[in-house]
Amino acid sequence: MAMVKDLLEEKFTQVWYVTPTSTIGDALKLMAEQQIGAVLVVEAGRIVGVFSERDFARKAVQAEISMATQVGELMAHPVYYVTPEQSVESCMALMTQKRFRHLPVLDQGKLVGVISIGDVVKQIILEKDQTIQSLEDYIWVHMI
Amino acid sequence: MATVSNLLKVKGKDVWTVQSGTQVKDTLRLMAEKNIGAVLVLDGAKIVGVFSERDYARHAARRESMLLNDPVDDFMTRAVFYVSPSQTVEEVMALMTSKHIRHLPVLEDEQLVGVISIGDVVKKLMDEKETTIQGLENYILGRDFSH
Numbered sequence: 001m002a003m004v005k006d007l008l009e010e011k012f013t014q015v016w017y018v019t020p021t022s023t024i025g026d027a028l029k030l031m032a033e034q035q036i037g038a039v040l041v042v043e044a045g046r047i048v049g050v051f052s053e054r055d056f057a058r059k060a061v062q063a064e065i066s067m068a069t070q071v072g073e074l075m076a077h078p079v080y081y082v083t084p085e086q087s088v089e090s091c092m093a094l095m096t097q098k099r100f101r102h103l104p105v106l107d108q109g110k111l112v113g114v115i116s117i118g119d120v121v122k123q124i125i126l127e128k129d130q131t132i133q134s135l136e137d138y139i140w141v142h143m144i
Numbered sequence: 145m146a147t148v149s150n151l152l153k154v155k156g157k158d159v160w161t162v163q164s165g166t167q168v169k170d171t172l173r174l175m176a177e178k179n180i181g182a183v184l185v186l187d188g189a190k191i192v193g194v195f196s197e198r199d200y201a202r203h204a205a206r207r208e209s210m211l212l213n214d215p216v217d218d219f220m221t222r223a224v225f226y227v228s229p230s231q232t233v234e235e236v237m238a239l240m241t242s243k244h245i246r247h248l249p250v251l252e253d254e255q256l257v258g259v260i261s262i263g264d265v266v267k268k269l270m271d272e273k274e275t276t277i278q279g280l281e282n283y284i285l286g287r288d289f290s291h
Binding site: 025028029031032037053054056057058060061062065066067121124125128129131132135136138139142143 | 169172173175176181197198200201202204205206208209210212266269270273274276277280281283284
Protein backbone atom coordinates (compact mmCIF):
# COMPACT_ATOMS: atom_id res chain seq x y z
CA MET A 1 0.00 0.00 0.00
CA ALA A 2 1.56 3.27 -1.11
CA MET A 3 2.27 6.04 1.34
CA VAL A 4 2.30 9.81 0.89
CA LYS A 5 6.11 9.83 0.70
CA ASP A 6 5.98 7.54 -2.36
CA LEU A 7 3.92 10.15 -4.18
CA LEU A 8 6.29 12.92 -3.21
CA GLU A 9 9.28 10.97 -4.49
CA GLU A 10 7.67 10.53 -7.90
CA LYS A 11 7.50 14.18 -8.66
CA PHE A 12 9.27 17.20 -7.41
CA THR A 13 6.57 19.46 -6.05
CA GLN A 14 7.33 23.12 -5.90
CA VAL A 15 5.17 24.66 -3.19
CA TRP A 16 3.80 28.11 -3.92
CA TYR A 17 2.74 30.36 -1.09
CA VAL A 18 1.73 33.89 -0.19
CA THR A 19 1.50 35.67 3.18
CA PRO A 20 -1.65 36.83 5.00
CA THR A 21 -0.85 40.43 4.03
CA SER A 22 -0.45 39.66 0.30
CA THR A 23 -3.26 41.11 -1.78
CA ILE A 24 -5.90 38.99 -3.47
CA GLY A 25 -4.69 40.42 -6.79
CA ASP A 26 -1.12 39.18 -6.23
CA ALA A 27 -2.26 35.76 -5.04
CA LEU A 28 -4.52 35.31 -8.08
CA LYS A 29 -1.70 36.38 -10.42
CA LEU A 30 0.63 33.82 -8.88
CA MET A 31 -2.02 31.11 -9.28
CA ALA A 32 -2.55 32.10 -12.94
CA GLU A 33 1.20 32.12 -13.70
CA GLN A 34 1.77 28.74 -12.08
CA GLN A 35 -1.50 27.27 -13.33
CA ILE A 36 -2.58 26.17 -9.89
CA GLY A 37 -5.94 26.28 -8.14
CA ALA A 38 -4.76 27.16 -4.64
CA VAL A 39 -1.82 28.60 -2.72
CA LEU A 40 -0.71 28.08 0.85
CA VAL A 41 -0.65 31.08 3.16
CA VAL A 42 2.50 31.13 5.27
CA GLU A 43 3.49 33.43 8.13
CA ALA A 44 6.80 33.21 9.99
CA GLY A 45 7.48 29.78 8.52
CA ARG A 46 4.13 28.42 9.63
CA ILE A 47 1.16 27.50 7.44
CA VAL A 48 -1.78 29.62 8.55
CA GLY A 49 -4.24 29.03 5.72
CA VAL A 50 -5.04 28.10 2.13
CA PHE A 51 -6.41 30.42 -0.52
CA SER A 52 -8.16 28.82 -3.49
CA GLU A 53 -10.08 29.81 -6.61
CA ARG A 54 -13.15 28.58 -4.77
CA ASP A 55 -12.53 30.81 -1.73
CA PHE A 56 -12.26 33.75 -4.10
CA ALA A 57 -15.36 32.90 -6.15
CA ARG A 58 -17.47 32.35 -3.01
CA LYS A 59 -16.34 35.40 -1.03
CA ALA A 60 -16.60 37.70 -4.06
CA VAL A 61 -20.38 37.74 -3.64
CA GLN A 62 -20.58 37.33 0.14
CA ALA A 63 -18.39 40.20 1.26
CA GLU A 64 -17.16 43.60 0.15
CA ILE A 65 -13.79 42.75 -1.29
CA SER A 66 -11.47 44.10 -3.96
CA MET A 67 -8.19 43.12 -5.57
CA ALA A 68 -6.48 45.03 -2.73
CA THR A 69 -8.11 42.96 0.04
CA GLN A 70 -5.58 40.95 2.02
CA VAL A 71 -5.47 37.19 1.62
CA GLY A 72 -5.73 36.80 5.40
CA GLU A 73 -9.36 37.92 5.21
CA LEU A 74 -10.41 35.29 2.67
CA MET A 75 -8.21 32.28 3.30
CA ALA A 76 -9.57 29.04 4.63
CA HIS A 77 -8.27 27.78 7.96
CA PRO A 78 -7.47 25.67 9.89
CA VAL A 79 -5.45 23.77 7.30
CA TYR A 80 -5.74 20.01 7.13
CA TYR A 81 -2.49 18.25 6.36
CA VAL A 82 -1.03 14.78 6.03
CA THR A 83 2.33 13.25 6.93
CA PRO A 84 4.73 11.27 4.69
CA GLU A 85 3.98 8.02 6.55
CA GLN A 86 0.24 8.16 5.98
CA SER A 87 -1.39 5.84 3.46
CA VAL A 88 -2.57 7.24 0.15
CA GLU A 89 -5.98 5.72 0.89
CA SER A 90 -6.35 7.76 4.07
CA CYS A 91 -5.64 10.92 2.03
CA MET A 92 -8.33 9.93 -0.43
CA ALA A 93 -10.81 9.51 2.41
CA LEU A 94 -9.95 12.93 3.87
CA MET A 95 -10.08 14.65 0.48
CA THR A 96 -13.42 13.10 -0.41
CA GLN A 97 -14.99 13.81 2.95
CA LYS A 98 -13.82 17.41 3.18
CA ARG A 99 -13.96 18.03 -0.58
CA PHE A 100 -10.32 19.15 -0.76
CA ARG A 101 -8.31 18.96 -3.95
CA HIS A 102 -4.95 19.56 -2.26
CA LEU A 103 -3.28 18.64 1.02
CA PRO A 104 0.01 19.96 2.37
CA VAL A 105 2.43 17.32 3.56
CA LEU A 106 4.20 18.09 6.85
CA ASP A 107 7.14 16.15 8.22
CA GLN A 108 7.65 16.99 11.91
CA GLY A 109 6.03 20.36 11.38
CA LYS A 110 8.07 21.15 8.27
CA LEU A 111 6.36 21.58 4.88
CA VAL A 112 7.79 19.00 2.47
CA GLY A 113 5.24 19.08 -0.37
CA VAL A 114 1.65 19.20 -1.52
CA ILE A 115 -0.34 16.31 -2.94
CA SER A 116 -3.31 16.74 -5.21
CA ILE A 117 -6.44 14.64 -5.65
CA GLY A 118 -5.13 13.78 -9.14
CA ASP A 119 -1.93 12.22 -7.74
CA VAL A 120 -3.94 10.27 -5.18
CA VAL A 121 -6.51 8.94 -7.63
CA LYS A 122 -3.80 7.93 -10.11
CA GLN A 123 -1.98 5.94 -7.43
CA ILE A 124 -5.09 4.16 -6.16
CA ILE A 125 -6.20 3.20 -9.69
CA LEU A 126 -2.68 1.92 -10.39
CA GLU A 127 -2.78 -0.25 -7.25
CA LYS A 128 -6.18 -1.67 -8.10
CA ASP A 129 -4.99 -2.48 -11.63
CA GLN A 130 -1.96 -4.27 -10.19
CA THR A 131 -4.17 -6.27 -7.84
CA ILE A 132 -6.42 -7.28 -10.76
CA GLN A 133 -3.36 -8.26 -12.80
CA SER A 134 -1.90 -10.44 -10.06
CA LEU A 135 -5.22 -12.14 -9.36
CA GLU A 136 -5.59 -12.89 -13.07
CA ASP A 137 -2.04 -14.23 -13.20
CA TYR A 138 -2.79 -16.46 -10.22
CA ILE A 139 -5.85 -17.86 -11.97
CA TRP A 140 -3.90 -18.55 -15.18
CA VAL A 141 -1.08 -20.29 -13.37
CA HIS A 142 -3.00 -22.24 -10.74
CA MET A 143 -6.50 -22.76 -11.98
CA ILE A 144 -6.62 -23.16 -15.74
CA MET B 145 -18.42 -1.46 -18.70
CA ALA B 146 -20.27 1.47 -17.12
CA THR B 147 -21.50 4.25 -19.35
CA VAL B 148 -22.35 7.91 -18.90
CA SER B 149 -26.00 6.92 -18.81
CA ASN B 150 -25.34 4.72 -15.72
CA LEU B 151 -23.72 7.70 -14.01
CA LEU B 152 -26.65 9.98 -14.74
CA LYS B 153 -29.05 7.45 -13.25
CA VAL B 154 -27.22 7.61 -9.95
CA LYS B 155 -26.63 11.32 -9.72
CA GLY B 156 -29.84 12.61 -11.28
CA LYS B 157 -30.16 15.07 -14.09
CA ASP B 158 -29.82 18.36 -12.29
CA VAL B 159 -28.04 20.81 -14.54
CA TRP B 160 -27.26 24.32 -13.39
CA THR B 161 -27.24 26.93 -16.10
CA VAL B 162 -27.38 30.68 -16.63
CA GLN B 163 -28.53 32.51 -19.71
CA SER B 164 -26.11 34.41 -21.89
CA GLY B 165 -25.84 38.01 -20.63
CA THR B 166 -26.21 37.10 -16.93
CA GLN B 167 -23.92 39.20 -14.72
CA VAL B 168 -20.93 37.55 -13.09
CA LYS B 169 -22.26 38.29 -9.59
CA ASP B 170 -25.53 36.45 -10.20
CA THR B 171 -23.66 33.54 -11.71
CA LEU B 172 -21.31 33.33 -8.72
CA ARG B 173 -24.30 33.47 -6.36
CA LEU B 174 -25.86 30.48 -8.11
CA MET B 175 -22.57 28.56 -7.89
CA ALA B 176 -22.28 29.36 -4.16
CA GLU B 177 -25.90 28.43 -3.46
CA LYS B 178 -25.61 25.08 -5.27
CA ASN B 179 -22.03 24.50 -4.08
CA ILE B 180 -20.76 23.84 -7.59
CA GLY B 181 -17.58 24.82 -9.39
CA ALA B 182 -18.95 25.57 -12.86
CA VAL B 183 -22.17 26.39 -14.71
CA LEU B 184 -23.19 26.06 -18.32
CA VAL B 185 -24.03 29.24 -20.20
CA LEU B 186 -27.00 28.91 -22.55
CA ASP B 187 -28.42 31.08 -25.31
CA GLY B 188 -32.00 29.88 -25.27
CA ALA B 189 -31.55 26.11 -25.25
CA LYS B 190 -28.15 26.16 -26.95
CA ILE B 191 -24.96 25.76 -24.94
CA VAL B 192 -22.57 28.62 -25.68
CA GLY B 193 -19.96 28.11 -22.96
CA VAL B 194 -18.92 27.02 -19.49
CA PHE B 195 -18.07 29.42 -16.68
CA SER B 196 -15.99 28.05 -13.82
CA GLU B 197 -14.34 29.29 -10.64
CA ARG B 198 -11.09 29.00 -12.56
CA ASP B 199 -12.32 31.20 -15.43
CA TYR B 200 -13.35 33.78 -12.89
CA ALA B 201 -10.09 33.73 -10.91
CA ARG B 202 -7.95 33.91 -14.06
CA HIS B 203 -9.82 36.81 -15.67
CA ALA B 204 -10.05 38.76 -12.42
CA ALA B 205 -6.27 38.43 -12.00
CA ARG B 206 -5.57 39.59 -15.54
CA ARG B 207 -8.00 42.52 -15.46
CA GLU B 208 -7.24 43.39 -11.81
CA SER B 209 -10.93 43.80 -11.20
CA MET B 210 -13.78 41.94 -9.51
CA LEU B 211 -15.79 41.96 -12.80
CA LEU B 212 -19.04 41.48 -10.87
CA ASN B 213 -21.28 43.57 -13.13
CA ASP B 214 -19.91 42.27 -16.43
CA PRO B 215 -21.75 39.63 -18.46
CA VAL B 216 -20.54 36.10 -17.88
CA ASP B 217 -20.09 35.70 -21.65
CA ASP B 218 -16.92 37.81 -21.51
CA PHE B 219 -15.11 35.26 -19.34
CA MET B 220 -16.63 31.87 -20.10
CA THR B 221 -14.77 29.14 -21.95
CA ARG B 222 -16.34 28.80 -25.38
CA ALA B 223 -14.85 25.51 -26.56
CA VAL B 224 -17.19 23.10 -24.84
CA PHE B 225 -16.56 19.37 -25.00
CA TYR B 226 -19.54 17.04 -24.80
CA VAL B 227 -20.19 13.39 -24.18
CA SER B 228 -23.15 11.20 -25.08
CA PRO B 229 -25.00 8.86 -22.69
CA SER B 230 -23.65 5.76 -24.46
CA GLN B 231 -19.96 6.63 -23.99
CA THR B 232 -17.99 4.58 -21.49
CA VAL B 233 -16.69 5.95 -18.23
CA GLU B 234 -13.14 5.13 -19.41
CA GLU B 235 -13.52 7.30 -22.51
CA VAL B 236 -14.82 10.17 -20.44
CA MET B 237 -11.98 9.83 -17.95
CA ALA B 238 -9.45 9.99 -20.81
CA LEU B 239 -11.07 13.12 -22.24
CA MET B 240 -11.20 14.86 -18.87
CA THR B 241 -7.58 14.00 -18.08
CA SER B 242 -6.17 15.04 -21.44
CA LYS B 243 -8.10 18.33 -21.60
CA HIS B 244 -7.83 19.10 -17.88
CA ILE B 245 -11.56 19.55 -17.49
CA ARG B 246 -13.63 18.67 -14.46
CA HIS B 247 -17.13 18.85 -15.92
CA LEU B 248 -18.72 17.62 -19.14
CA PRO B 249 -22.22 18.26 -20.43
CA VAL B 250 -24.09 15.20 -21.64
CA LEU B 251 -26.00 15.64 -24.89
CA GLU B 252 -28.54 13.26 -26.36
CA ASP B 253 -30.04 14.16 -29.76
CA GLU B 254 -28.58 17.63 -29.22
CA GLN B 255 -30.59 17.96 -26.00
CA LEU B 256 -28.78 18.65 -22.72
CA VAL B 257 -29.59 15.74 -20.41
CA GLY B 258 -27.04 16.19 -17.63
CA VAL B 259 -23.56 17.13 -16.50
CA ILE B 260 -20.99 14.73 -15.10
CA SER B 261 -18.02 15.66 -12.98
CA ILE B 262 -14.57 14.11 -12.65
CA GLY B 263 -15.57 13.06 -9.13
CA ASP B 264 -18.51 11.00 -10.44
CA VAL B 265 -16.28 9.37 -13.05
CA VAL B 266 -13.46 8.50 -10.67
CA LYS B 267 -15.85 7.05 -8.12
CA LYS B 268 -17.47 4.83 -10.75
CA LEU B 269 -14.11 3.64 -12.12
CA MET B 270 -12.90 2.74 -8.64
CA ASP B 271 -16.14 0.92 -7.80
CA GLU B 272 -15.81 -1.09 -11.01
CA LYS B 273 -12.25 -2.08 -10.28
CA GLU B 274 -13.21 -3.04 -6.73
CA THR B 275 -16.03 -5.23 -8.11
CA THR B 276 -13.57 -6.90 -10.50
CA ILE B 277 -11.17 -7.62 -7.63
CA GLN B 278 -13.99 -9.05 -5.54
CA GLY B 279 -15.12 -11.24 -8.43
CA LEU B 280 -11.64 -12.61 -9.06
CA GLU B 281 -11.11 -13.30 -5.36
CA ASN B 282 -14.43 -15.08 -5.12
CA TYR B 283 -13.54 -17.15 -8.18
CA ILE B 284 -10.23 -18.20 -6.66
CA LEU B 285 -11.71 -18.95 -3.24
CA GLY B 286 -14.78 -20.66 -4.71
CA ARG B 287 -12.66 -23.03 -6.76
CA ASP B 288 -10.43 -23.80 -3.78
CA PHE B 289 -13.34 -24.43 -1.47
CA SER B 290 -15.02 -26.84 -3.86
CA HIS B 291 -12.11 -29.29 -3.68
